[in-house]
Amino acid sequence: MIILPIAMFMFIKRVLYKEFKFLFIYLILAASTQLVSFITWKMKLNNLPILHLYTVLEFLILLTYYWVLLKGFLNKSAFFILIILFPILEILSILFVENIYQYNNLSRSVEALLLIFFSICWFVKIVAEDDDFRSQYQGFNYINAGFLLYFSGAITLFACSSFVNEMSVNLKMNIWTIHTLLAVQLYILISIGLWKARAK
Amino acid sequence: MESESQVKFYFGIISAMLAFAIIAGGFIIIAIRYQKRLLFKQQELLKLDAQHKQELLLISIQSAETERMQLAKDMHDEIGSIFSTLSLSINRLKDELRLPEEKIADSKKLVQSGIDSIRRISHAIVPFELELLGLQETLDNHFESITSISGIHIIFKNNANLKQLNKMTSLAIYRIFQELLSNCIKYAKATTVEIDVIEKDKCLVINYKDDGQGTTLKPTAKGIGLKNIESRVLLMRGDLNFTSQPNAGFECTITLPLIQNTSL
Numbered sequence: 203m204i205i206l207p208i209a210m211f212m213f214i215k216r217v218l219y220k221e222f223k224f225l226f227i228y229l230i231l232a233a234s235t236q237l238v239s240f241i242t243w244k245m246k247l248n249n250l251p252i253l254h255l256y257t258v259l260e261f262l263i264l265l266t267y268y269w270v271l272l273k274g275f276l277n278k279s280a281f282f283i284l285i286i287l288f289p290i291l292e293i294l295s296i297l298f299v300e301n302i303y304q305y306n307n308l309s310r311s312v313e314a315l316l317l318i319f320f321s322i323c324w325f326v327k328i329v330a331e332d333d334d335f336r337s338q339y340q341g342f343n344y345i346n347a348g349f350l351l352y353f354s355g356a357i358t359l360f361a362c363s364s365f366v367n368e369m370s371v372n373l374k375m376n377i378w379t380i381h382t383l384l385a386v387q388l389y390i391l392i393s394i395g396l397w398k399a400r401a402k
Numbered sequence: 403m404e405s406e407s408q409v410k411f412y413f414g415i416i417s418a419m420l421a422f423a424i425i426a427g428g429f430i431i432i433a434i435r436y437q438k439r440l441l442f443k444q445q446e447l448l449k450l451d452a453q454h455k456q457e458l459l460l461i462s463i464q465s466a467e468t469e470r471m472q473l474a475k476d477m478h479d480e481i482g483s484i485f486s487t488l489s490l491s492i493n494r495l496k497d498e499l500r501l502p503e504e505k506i507a508d509s510k511k512l513v514q515s516g517i518d519s520i521r522r523i524s525h526a527i528v529p530f531e532l533e534l535l536g537l538q539e540t541l542d543n544h545f546e547s548i549t550s551i552s553g554i555h556i557i558f559k560n561n562a563n564l565k566q567l568n569k570m571t572s573l574a575i576y577r578i579f580q581e582l583l584s585n586c587i588k589y590a591k592a593t594t595v596e597i598d599v600i601e602k603d604k605c606l607v608i609n610y611k612d613d614g615q616g617t618t619l620k621p622t623a624k625g626i627g628l629k630n631i632e633s634r635v636l637l638m639r640g641d642l643n644f645t646s647q648p649n650a651g652f653e654c655t656i657t658l659p660l661i662q663n664t665s666l
Contacts, residue, residue, distance in 0.1 A: 329436055329437060343434060354426035357422060358415055358418035362415055370408065377415060380416065380419055
């Protein structure tokens, strides 16, 4: 499903705003991580260390994306602090809280919480900003709605994933299917957003 | 096998996931609806602003026409009557002093020339015949007088029913031609002007073309004449396009929707 927004991006990249390059990097990262995880899963290897690395990279890319998008709306130094603090949090959690071969509940939940906050900030910004801004950036609404829905829905799963992993395969599969549905809606909304956000 | 606590936990997680997603969805709907309402208000304001500008434009054109009318009327009535009285006075003087006709012939000629000039200028300022003769004949007369003054050959082909146009639109079209031909005389050094008027898709389409020296003027840097034409076209909710190249003449297409500009 992630192929859809990537294909959309490739199709209309010439007419997209510069803010989207970070989104494209995010999509490429997500697609390659999914591919590597699938290969390692097939090889019956534990692929959770990839998730730890992915979480940090995903957060840094999306943070930069929101930094550009929310320019002038939020404190600049807060973004710099987060860029430094989040990787430190991940390292500390690997060292003291979770094993690298276990699901990274803590950093994943913190990431989700922060990205929920940023996507809410976007909606606050479009209401607070002037009219020109509002009509120009309508396509971003879809993308932010996708992130807000995905991270809001998945935050409980991220926080409780250690417990979920101890459940029976059947229940575990059901819960992760809901997560997949949330991811699918994210990719669909990103694709719609990209299409709508074509620069006129 | 799933234990009871596992199933409870399972439903708890799913409920929490759904609840958070629903809350987020609700927030998104509220934010987007609010945004749409703001956009709607913004569009309404823009519409009002455009309407206001249109009204201002209409008022300014109407007041200019009223002033022209007053000026033409004053010239025609007051200065014209002075010349007529002067003519009568000369005749009376001739009778009283028993002067031969040839002695006052020059003076009478001058007075007649003054009367003719006043009539010509006042008619140029306001086309009084527009109401009496209609746009087609007024334009024919105007083109004839331009040809006689400047020597420009004007080919006017009309395939539209100009009688259906309302008074304001007829006057506006007359003014547009006045402006175009005035530009042509002043700057273009053209020898031939072709004017085609047709009706197409419930619109009146006016094509103007001259063989003059053209202009390098960009559409964004129009002169006062072209701006006047544009204002009038805008007021009639029409569309104006012109193309010109140095030494390649000047072409202009004006499209006016008939539905807004007819007297019906």
